[in-house]
Every structure is written in C-alpha cells, then in structure tokens.
Amino acid sequence: MGKIKIFALFIVFFNVNAICFAQTIIEGYVIDAENLKGVFASVVLKDENGKIITYTNTKNEGYFELKTTEKGVFNLNVSSLSYESQSKKIEIGTSSKIKLNFNLKPKITELKEVVIQSRQPITVKKDTIIFDAKSFLQGNEQVVEDLLKKIPGLNVLTDGTIKIGNQEVEKVMIDGDDFFEKGYKLVTKNMPVSPIDKVEVYQNYSNNKHLKGIENSEKVALNLTLKEDAKRIWFGNAFGGYGLVSDNRYEFRANLMNFGKKSKHYFLTNLNNIGIDAVGDINHLIRPFRYDEPASLGDNQSSNSLLALNYELPNLKKRRVNLNNAEMLSLNSIFTLSEKVKLKTLGFLNTDEVDFFRNSLQQFSVGNSTFANTEYFTGRKTQITGFGKIDLTYNISKTKTFEYTGKFNKTNEKNSSELLFNNDLLNERLYANNQLFDQKVVYTNKFKENKVFLLSSRYINEKTPQNYSVNQFIYSDLFAESANNTKQFSENKMQFAGIESHLLDKKKNGDLFEIKIGNQLRIDELNTRFELLQNENNIAFPNGYQNDLIYTTNDLYLSAKYRFKLKNFTLLTQADAHQLFNQLENFNIKTNQNPFFIMPKIGLDWKINDKNKILTSYSYNTTNAGVLDVYSGFVQTGFRSFSKGLEEFNQLNSSSAILNYTYGSWGDKFFANTFILYSKNNDFYSTNSIIAQNYSQSEKIIIKDREFLSISSSIDRYFKPIKSNLKINLGATKTNFKNIVNNSNLREVKNFNADYGFELRSGFRGFFNYHIGSKWNYNEVETTIKNSFTDNMSFFDLSFMFSDKFNIQVQSERYYFGNLDNENNQYYFLDLETRYVVRENKLTFFLSGNNLFNIETFRNYSISDINISQTEYRLMPRYVLLKMEYRF
C-alpha cells in the first residue's frame, strides 16, 4: 500500500505544471468505455449559460488538462465523433486541482450535409467561360492585352501571343466579328480597355460554327463584348521614326479603329525603307492556307509563273537584305446589315521598290567540261498591288448558313536589271502582272445533332502574263540566225472550278466518320512565244521554243475517313479514290488520258503516358502532272536558262512515312522532340540538261526512285545552378536522286545535309540576361565528285532592364563560311535597340541602330550538283533611327 501511495504521489507530481495563483487545473482521462483505450476528444468548460470558458483536446492516452482562474459552477463537456458526449458538473472553488475521468460510449455517427454556394462573377456555360471585365480591372490597364493578362487561365506571352494552356487562340473577335484571324495582335496591342464589357473564352472552337462538337477541334477563340455606350469611338496609335546619322531612313505606322454595333472599322498603314516586310503579316489573309479544314476547296490552286529575274537573297534576317521602299495601306470594315446578314470588306494597297546588288562567280564542272561564269548584277523591282476581299454571311436559319467570299487581286510588277555577264553587258526587262478573281460559296446544313453536311463551290480565274526582253544575244551556239536581242512572252491563264460535298458524322463513342465527294476542274492555258530580233525587227520564232497549250484536268474524287477513338490511341484510316480525265491540246493536237487511282493513308497517335507521345502516319500518294510538267516548247526562264516539260501525261507515285516522338512537354525541365520523315518517290521529275557557258537547256524527264530521309531532334534542359536553359538541335537530311547532264548516263546525285547547334539562354531575375548560340551547317553534294563545306552562324544577345521604363537590347551575330578565302569568310553584325517610356501606354521613345559595324557586302558559298558558287550581296547599310510612339 505504501509503495502504491508513493507511486501515486509521484504520478501526481509528475503531472503538475507551474502553479499560478488561484489557478485551478482540471485534468483527467477520456477513455473508450468498451476497450478502455484513450480517445481523441474535445473537452470544453462552459458556464451555466453555455458560454465557453476554456477548452482543449485530449493528448496521449486520452489525457487532458485545462487551466482556469474562474470560480463557480461549471459544466465540463467531453465530446468526440463516434462517441456519445458526456457532461459533468464541476464546482471550482478553492481546490487547485480537479480530476475527472470520462468513459465514453461508442456511438454510430453519421453526417451528411451539402450547402449550396453563391454565384461568382465568372459564368460558365458548356464550352464558354464569361469573365465580367469590371471585376478584373484594377485601373492601370490601357490596352486589351493588359486586361487579358489579369484573367485567370489566359497566358499572354511577352510578344503578345495569347494562349490558353499550350493552345494559341485562333482569333480575337469584337462583339462576335473577326477582322484578322491570327493577326489578332493588331487588336490586342492597340485597342483600349475602357469599352470592354466582358471577355468570353470559347473552347473546342470551330471556325465553322455548325462543326462545333463534330470536328475534333482543340482550337480556342476569344470574344470581347463591348459596352453599349462605349461603341462608336475612334482610337488608335501612331508610330514614326526617322534616321539620325544615316541617309533618309524612315518608318511610319498607324492604326485607327472604330467599333460600332452596325459597323466596325479598322484602318492601318505602314511606310518604311528599313527592310520591314509589313505585307508578310497580311499575306495569310489574302491567301490563307488551311490544312485539313472543311470547305477549304481550292486553297491549294494557284497560277504559276515561269519567268523570273534572279533575286535570290542570302540567308540573313530579312531586314538586312531587303533594300526596300514600301508603302502599305489597309482598310477593313464589317457591316451588320441585318440580324441574319453580315458583310465584311477588306481592302489593301501596297507599293514597293526593292533593289538588288549581287556579284557572283560560278564554277561549273559537268562531265568533262569545266568553265566559270561571272555576273555583276544590279536590279530593281517595282511593284504595286491592290487587293480586295468581300465576305458575305447569311444565316438562313439556326442550322443553315450560306457564305460567299470574293477576292480580287491585281499586281503590276516591273523588273529591270543591268548585268555584266562575263564580257557582255545585258539589260533585262521583265514585266509581270497578276490578276486574280476568286469566288467561293459555302452552304452548311447541320441536319442532325451530330451530323453536318457542307456543300462548297469555288471558281478561280488567275492570269499571270509575263514579258521578258534581253538586249543582247548570247545564244549563237543554239541558233544559226544572227540576232542581237531576244524577247520572251508568256501567258499563263488558270481557271479552276470545283464543287465538293462533305458529310461529317460524329458517333456517340467519339469516332468521327467523314466522306467527301467532289469534282475539280482545272484548265491551264500556256502560250509562250520566244523571238529573236535584230534591233526592232523580228528575225525568227525558233521551232521548239514556242507553246500553245491547253491542259485540262478533271478530277472526280471520293474521300472516306474514319477516326477511331480508343483509350490512349487515336487511329485514323483514310482512302481517297480519284478518277481523272486529262486532256492535252498542244498546237491543236488533242490527246486524252483517263487514269484512276486510290490513295490510302493510315495514322496512329499514341499517348503512352503523360510524358511520352508517339505520332505515326503512312500514306501512298499519286500526283497528277501539272501544266508546268507537260509543256513541250522551251521557255526562256532567265537570261541563260531554257526549260521545257515532258510533253505527256503522268501520274507519279510516292509513299511517305512519318514518326514523331515527344518526351515531356514544353514547361518540363527536360524536353525532347524527335521527328523522322522518310519519303520515297517511286517516280519523280528530274531533268535532262545541256549546260554550256552561255545557256542551259533543261527538259523534264521521269526517273525512278528518289529517296528522302530527314531526322531532326531537339532537346531542352534547364540547369538550375546557372539559371539557364540549354537547347540542343540536331538534324540530318539525306536525298538521293538522279539526273542527266550533257548527255551523260543517268547519274546519281547524293545530297547530305547536317545541322547541329546549341542555344543557351539565361533566366536571371536581375536586370541582365544573355542568349548565346551557335549552329553549324554541313553540306555535301556527291555525283562523280564530292563537294562539301561547313558554315557556322553564332549569335550573342544581351538584354539590360534598367527599370520599367528604360531598357536596352543588344544583338550580335557572326557568320563563318568554311570554303571562302580567309579575308572574306567571317562577318560580324551588331544591332542595338533602346526603349524609353515617357508615359506608360501613351508615349514611348525608341532609339534603334542596325548593322552598327556597317558591313556593306556579304559573301556566301554554295554548291549544287553542277556548280560551286560564291556570291556577294549588298546589305542594308548602317542606320540609326529615332522613333516615337503615341497612343490615342
């Protein structure tokens, strides 16, 4: 007994904390009445009114301890989930310690409760998310881009590209209307934020609204809805720069916008002579190429031009070599004529004067003959283009739409050159015009929930007449006549008429069945006349150098596609059957051919897991000859080249296989992408050429077996210690084909090309960042002899951010050519751009300097299967521009 008493005392002392004056300690154990184990419970001391004085939880073994200075009568409540609560009355008086134990009886507790939430200022419909702009604006936004950056889920990259996840948006509409499709940055970077009411995000977007949910689309689009009172205001920006130390360099850009309910307008202009190609951005509006998009009938049909002056440019940044003087004006409007009818008009006018300066030395080595040609070329191209597009959309009903698109383009181009060719001084003149008339009509009927029928029809009429004259006669080896100049006239008229019906049927399990039936008729008229003249007098129209050709191809086709959607696989099977009716009328002699062929295609996408994805596809293609493959008389395509086609019908077969493996995704620390393409042409067009010093004549021939293999791989890895990302690119291409030169036997030509390079880019948090890279290019051509060279391009960019308002970017490049002589094989370029913001989004100043080392000429080296050439080009000289941007 004594031992136990001491033991008990020991326990009591062991559990005692510092004792405060008048503080009472309530302690005890809470245990499970059945298994006598400690229970995790809540112990609360309440007064008689239920007010909580103090509380705690049980600790180890169910022990609890409460301290209070209150005195009086209280209730000690013990409760735990799954047990019946217990309450004991206690009186806290003079004793400094109260001990209570609780034995809780287990109880089956069940709780099930759901509470409804209230709405947020973000509304979600099936594929649309609507953000109330007011809720996201904080007051410091100026342009639409600033607001979009604050919307959760939208990523706006530094250059203005808008992405949702990894998917770039297709378009940014304004009140449901779209001007520029992928050129949306024109809107997001210029339009002010104040008129915007809501930002709507459309996921799984289809350009044709009736195809939504039926075609497999991952596309996304944005729509900005405008407030009622903020419509019909004019706003925009103007940007101008003028050369400081350099001669007469200028740049001017301006945008002017007005978005009303009944009409929307967007006007822009660009004038510059610093090499910027503003037209390139607009080009995808004039000639959009939509791959695999329903109702894109005729997108791939265009007329061909045979004649051209040699305006080849070296592989440098476009603005270093584009010696231009360009003016561009674009007026775009959308008119909502009624609830069902909308009219969009786009107008575009562009003039340009581009200068070319080129000197080259070409060493030919063909068979047993070797010779060299030198050219000193000065050329000027003047062109004026006018383009107009009208788009009329009529929504007949909720499920039927009719759309008409009409395009008109007229280009007049004059090229002239002064060319010192060996010892002859030639003047070339080339007048080339283009007249395009393109009409398209699309009728869409969504006759059932998951079935859509499209009927589209298109007519294109394009004329490209060309007139070429050379004021010297250097073909005395070809023609017996004594002439002193030549003229070549070429008229190429193309007419295309097509009709296509397309049915899409989306099955319940996600499979997609598509069937297309159509007929495409294309008529090409090729008339060429080559004449020899003595001064102004015609001497001869040589035989074999004239063309009077009408080539008609009628393709009646059926295409069936089935896409199986399995768990991690998508299997695509496709078969296209074509019945062609070809007719060739050459100098009034007609020949016909009616071939029939089938093209199968199979593809498999396999998403092995989140990190590994494989895409493969195999297809067997048959290509019908085009007009440029069949013409029979030689055409003078350049001052020393003549070429002709094959004079007969052909369908060429080829098969190609693609394999694409991706490891990881863009944001991962380690990301690799490998792409392998193998293609084999069973038959292909090659050339049989006669190459002499003053001319080359080549005619098309058909050869068997050309192979093409391309492998490219890029690896990205982020290195944390140096806070930089390393990118390694490797690529190799191997091509084998055959041709005949100077009456040789069929000779094999092997081309091998390898690219390897790296880039290291920093991501420092401070004011300084670098980007450095180098790329080697190895080129090899082998016929009976082997020629090769290795070039290198390296760059080193620095960026300095002094503050939000002021920053400097420096870009430097070095080009090295392995086979040029040591004096001329290295080139260094330096560009500088500084930006100073006077008032955020109102006024900004820029100072930019290009080609600060003033490299005036650039020489490069190239090889082909018949010659090796060294060419020297004149570049955009050094200039420094002071620019200012004002937003209103």
Next chain:
Amino acid sequence: MKKSLILIFTILFNTFCFSQNKTGLIIYDIKYPNENKNANTVETRMYFNDTISASIAFSTKFYKNTKEGIEQDGEGLRVNFKYGDEKGEIIHRNFKKENITLRFPKTTAFDEFTVEDTWLKIDWKIQEDTTKIGNFNCKKAIGEFRDRTFIVWFTEEIPMPYGPWKLYGLPGLILQAEDKEKMFSVKFKSIEYPTSQVFEVNKPIEKEAKTLKDYVFAMDNYQDFLLEKLRAKMPREMASSLTKMPSKKDTNRTYKVEKIFEWEK
C-alpha cells in the same frame, strides 16, 4: 485496492491508440487573396479520421479534366489550372504528434516538394454570436494567425478541432472563415462521415523537403523564379520583345494569407 488498480491501469495503458478509425470527408470552397478581386476559388477536400486531417486541393484524381480554365461543378464553380497533379496540394496535420506537413505539386518554377510547417496554437477568442450554417448551429470565434485576423464559425455538433487550411484548434469543426480584410474566405460545402473514400494517413514525402524559411522565400519571389525559367526557354526572336521588368514584389505580403512569420516578428 481498487484505487491502486485504477492507477496501475492508467499507468500501464501508455500506448495511445484510438478506436473507430473511420474516415470522413469535408469539402470547402476556399478563396485565396489575389490581385484579381474575384478569382481563384478552389474546391478543397479535407479528409479526416480521429487524429489526422489532410486537406487536399488541385488534385487530378478528383478533376479528370485539368484543362486550364474554369468549369461548372454542379451549381458551384471549380477552377482548374494546369497546376496540380494526382496528389495535389496537401496540408497534412497529425493532431497526436502535433505536426503539420505541406506538400506542393510541380510548377514551372519548382519540382514537387514538402515543407514541415510549425505547429502554432491559435489563440481563439470565442464570441457569443451564433448562426446556422446548413443544419449546424455555429458559434463565432476570432483568432490571429501569422498577422491575419480570422473570423470563423465553428460547430460543436462536430466536435473535432479540425478546420480548413491552417485554421484549427476550436472545440468544433470550423465551417466558415473569413479574414478581416475580406481577402481570404472559406465556405463549407459538404460533409460525409463516415465515407467510403480512403486517404493517405501517412505524412507526404517528396524528393525535396524545403525548410519553412526556404519555402516562404520561394513564394515571396515566385514570379522571379518563374520568369527565370521561362526566359531561359524563349526562342531567340522573342528577345527584342522582352521589355518589362518583373512586377514589383509584394513585400508586405498583401496578397498572401500568411503575412508575417514567427521569425520575422
């Protein structure tokens, strides 16, 4: 003899084991402070048993579609960001051992990591106000945690000291919470006890374990870490369009739930 027997029993039964280890599930909608006034409401699931609670958010197990964006979920909303993986963001609390472990999924700037947070006791002042949330009678309590004052509603009818996020320690489950500046808010959605769902009762483990100080530093400078990583991946042509410095740091942690940490006082 009886007395000693009781004493012996209490001494001997040292091993701490709870009976009835059933699992429960509570779903909250939590809104975190953000510069966008009305963004970032996250549905958070808190699993619990007798001694452990694990609060899980951003888990792809519950949201099959982690498309970036916002989706409707019944009558509420669910925000899905590319942020998140199967395990999700976890706040794991062991009330017996009194430790709290946080686990974060991979982001563009960081790989997965865990943090051992400090088990801080919140000094709650229980008020007289009562209200009803759903069918539960709730009492109000006010407490301060890392320099933010929280006003919460808890119910003694669910007598567990659990609560959303890092709020806990009241004599009942916290159903609703809001901070004084109205930047952080928690709304109770549903409770199910017992539930057939299972959860990982062991504390989360990842390759990287940051200390609390390192974690706070990383979150304070997250934009910089992120920008570092992104910049390093941009193609060359973007160089000339990089014109803005990273936005000013939120040194007052105005937009963070935890404003001041223990060592910073």
